[in-house]
Ligand SMILES: Cc1cc2nc3c(=O)[nH]c(=O)nc-3n(C[C@H](O)[C@H](O)[C@H](O)COP(=O)(O)OP(=O)(O)OC[C@H]3O[C@@H](n4cnc5c(N)ncnc54)[C@H](O)[C@@H]3O)c2cc1C
Ligand SMILES: Cc1cc2nc3c(=O)[nH]c(=O)nc-3n(C[C@H](O)[C@H](O)[C@H](O)COP(=O)(O)OP(=O)(O)OC[C@H]3O[C@@H](n4cnc5c(N)ncnc54)[C@H](O)[C@@H]3O)c2cc1C
Ligand code: SF4
């Protein structure tokens with residue numbers, strides 16, 4: 191059979207559409223979203239850059255196997271709602287993933303167009319489809335109002351890993367309950383990633399799609415404290431998925447770390463995102479952002495903390511012990527941080543903090559680094575240069591140097607085998623306890639939204655296999 | 660939904676709430692606390708679990724209205740629900756067996772002391788409670804404490820009831836090294852620090868239940884960190900109870916002052932809003 195003829199001619203040579211953004215000066219005083227999304231004309235032009243490959247590598251590279259080729263075709267023909275439906279076959283979260291997925295490492299890395307020209311802007315197209323189908327989202331849910339009747343499954347934590355597992359399980363008619371420790375749903379999407387990257391209405395709407403499908407959400411419920419894993423089994427849950435994330439911040443371990451004004455990225459971002467301290471005093475939780483903020487680290491948390499600090503009017507420095515090329519944050523966020531005049535001091539690390547007479551941080555002592563042999567992360571290791579110490583004045587410090595798995599559930603479930611805090615699982619995501627599965631950051635340590643979703647999906651499949659056999 | 664089943668004033672600014680919370684009632688242990696948000700715009704604040712009732716599937720908390728969030732809570736009535744109520748959090752208080760125990764508390768700390776004193780007593784220790792209040796009419800839960808402990812003595816700042824002075828002064832005036840083998844202290848930081856200093860050479864194992872500022876209360880922000888010995892601890896998951904003789908109380912006091920000006924601002928903002936309404 192000859193391939194179906196396209197009603198338009200793909201044009202991969204056309205320049206990749208540039209995502210419109212909020213003007214850097216306007217960002218200074220608002221938590222509004224920075225990336226504005228393609229215009230309809232841009233979306234069509236960008237979609238028409240896709241070659242509609244016979245063997246689309248992009249689909250394989252997307253951990254959720256979204257039918258990228260087919261949804262882009264719909265967009266190329268101007269059908270955003272149709273595109274959204276195609277994505278929905280695999281993922282109900284295109285608004286989230288189109289904004290925060292590290293697509294440069296996955297689908298866009300595999301896109302053939304990228305071999306000669308720029309890859310198709312798959313992430314931004316995914317977002318376009320989501321935004322344009324938003325208002326119809328509730329109608330798009332497959333098997334809409336039918337209440338699930340199958341066995342009960344409990345998912346612990348409401349981050350991306352559990353959310354996608356819930357989607358897959360509820361479509362197979364399991365009765366799914368998500369237990370979340372905090373009062374808001376979404377995991378890092380709710381407490382870590384700022385509004386200016388992921389507006390909260392988008393997250394809430396995509397979570398509401400799950401609610402419409404019959405997924406039950408129970409906030410303010412800490413498994414290991416409010417109830418144990420055994421309690422949940424006793425209450426009739428047939429399988430449990432643990433997606434509790436890596437929410438335990440590392441401290442820098444340097445003198446002066448307990449001075450006031452010194453935050454971990456988690457505290458800083460929780461105060462601002464989860465507790466909405468940017469609305470203080472209309473909401474009650476304060477955050478103290480001084481005249482000069484130093485953020486230590488080079489990942490997504492570091493960029494998010496630094497960009498918030500700028501929005502509070504603080505001069506902001508990111509101090510990173512390696513170079514720009516070794517930063518782990520999404521490329522787009524690094525660029526946006528640069529546009530927002532965040533300053534970067536590479537190849538330097540903090541060694542001590544000094545405070546004023548009230549115990550508030552006043553100065554950071556740093557040491558310069560050079561790059562040596564690659565370490566276990568595959569990146570060149572930073573080596574301190576002796577005698578190169580220098581000092582920077584500052585009144586706010588944010589340590590964004592990584593996070594370990596949340597320990598609460600493990601502590602209350604000593605039978606669960608862990609390795610350096612990470613829950614140990616087999617290839618299908620099952621832990622050392624029967625019918626208990628785990629995935630996402632609690633298994634991987636700090637990772638990405640899309641890999642957490644990949645794990646959640648794999649666990650859902652394993653749970654279905656176990657419960658239907 | 661966590662509904663308020665009953666509300667009872669105990670002293671000026673101090674109110675007891677009975678809250679429906681079946682799961683917490685079933686699992687809590689003395690020394691543990693809950694994180695509460697009275698309203699959807701409130702801060703999350705930690706409050707100690709005081710008693711529970713299995714039949715009514717409820718727990719009680721006692722709150723002293725000192726700032727914006729505690730005032731928001733105090734303004735709620737029976738029949739209202741609190742926006743969020745999560746727990747039980749932290750580790751249970753340490754208890755021993757067959758020891759002579761002194762339990763010391765000041766102010767609203769007396770309520771927080773009650774379940775701990777009762778736990779010591781239930782574990783067959785001889786329990787003496789030394790309680791402090793500003794004045795006679797600020798004394799709370801006296802009858803409940805007398806039921807839970809062997810001896811209950813009061814000190815008031817103005818001398819209107821019992822010993823004239825504070826709890827630590829009463830301890831030093833009436834007791835000597837060797838009277839007690841184990842202790843627990845809970846209250847304002849200067850009082851806990853004074854109790855630790857006073858008993859440092861007594862050979863007494865003294866536990867202090869600390870009250871740092873908390874945000875999530877679940878171990879994910881490290882905002883509640885305290886220095887104990889040479890280690891950094893998370894008060895919300897490792898505590899709130901620690902060895903009083905190893906706690907850096909000065910650091911705790913400094914960290915708790917970090918937002919004082921903003922707390923005032925929040926309170927005044929709230930007052931202005933209420934005037935407009
Ligand atoms: C600031 C920041 C920015 C990031 N930006 C990006 C980005 O742009 N792109 C990207 O791909 N990745 C990013 N990441 C990484 C990404 O967010 C994580 O890899 C991902 O969220 C992990 O998902 P998860 O489902 O495993 O857990 P999480 O998202 O961490 O969610 C876990 C949830 O479980 C809850 N929980 C924990 N313990 C319990 C318990 N005992 N009972 C009940 N609930 C519990 C927690 O409260 C939390 O809500 C970022 C991370 C951070 C911290
Ligand atoms: C484990 C624990 C158990 C507690 N139990 C009780 C109790 O049973 N009854 C009771 O009345 N109080 C208790 N507290 C103290 C109570 O949490 C604070 O009084 C309350 O948070 C003050 O909030 P606010 O907005 O009303 O006042 P604010 O104006 O915000 O603060 C007044 C003072 O309270 C302290 N504080 C502020 N925010 C917090 C916070 N989030 N966490 C802790 N302290 C804070 C600060 O030192 C501040 O100076 C407990 C604290 C801890 C840590
Ligand atoms: S989810 Fe991520 S990898 Fe998959 S198509 Fe979307 S942006 Fe690409």
Ligand code: SF4
Nearest residue numbers: 240241243248301302
């Ligand atoms: S690999 Fe690139 S060009 Fe090919 S189908 Fe996927 S997006 Fe289109």
Ligand code: FES
Nearest residue numbers: 876878880881895
């Ligand atoms: S309050 Fe956040 S870690 Fe203790």
